[in-house]
Amino acid sequence: EPGLLVVQVTQETPFSGYAGNKEISEKKLLRNVFVKGDVYFDTGDLLVMDQNGFLYFSDRVGDxxxxxxxxxxxxxxxxxxxxxxxxxxxxxxxxxxxxxxxxxxxxxxxxxxxxxxxxxxxxxxxxxxxxxxxxxxxxxxxxxxxx
Known part of the structure; x- marks a missing residue:
């Protein structure tokens, strides 16, 4: 079953946004996903995992x-x-x-x-x-x- 790839935004893995487009940058951020206050970047990539735990690109979300x-x-x-x-x-x-x-x-x-x-x-x-x-x-x- 495909799943959305999200990347946690932290001090070690910051997301600086899209140059000159704060509105689109903000839309790519997911807040309070697992715990209150966390932030994740929505890559828009759908991945599938095989029986060995390897991830493979499956599709894109959206346009x-x-x-x-x-x-x-x-x-x-x-x-x-x-x-x-x-x-x-x-x-x-x-x-x-x-x-x-x-x-x-x-x-x-x-x-x-x-x-x-x-x-x-x-x-x-x-x-x-x-x-x-x-x-x-x-x-x-x-x-x-x-x-």
Whole structure:
């Protein structure tokens, strides 16, 4: 069963926060977890333990996924893809691929009416704007049904 990796914040293991973003830094801190007054840093990583007590990365919590040892923020990838003139909506998420650790990017795209999908332009765009680990490897074109 996966469990959340938290790290106790102490004088020996301080958490200095995210540079310039006190609000997000505070959201990553869990207080009074085991005893009143304790503080833990929420890594967002889910781990599993095998029968020998070894821990392995399983997944990420929230709007990120992990691929090739890197955390991918789905919102950032969605914003880059959403810049394309033929994209009406986009949702990016990680999917499991057999024999690979972590999750790889999938972009579900709704096209603007009367706009054709241009895979070559999309490919060039994500290569120009995203690091290789964040580039979605799968694209799903979604059809919006009119009611």
């Amino acid at each position: 990120t996924f992990r691929w090739k040892g890197e955390n991918v923020a789905t919102i950032e990838v969605s914003e880059i893809i959403g810049m394309m003139d033929f994209v009406q909506e986009v949702n990016v998420y990680g999917v499991s691929v057999k024999n690979y650790e972590g999750r790889i990017g999938m972009a579900a795209i709704v096209l603007k009416p009367d706009q054709p999908f241009d895979g070559e332009r999309l490919y060039k765009h994500v290569v120009d704007f995203l690091p290789s680990y964040a580039q979605p490897r799968f694209v799903r074109i979604m059809i919006m049904k009119e009611e």
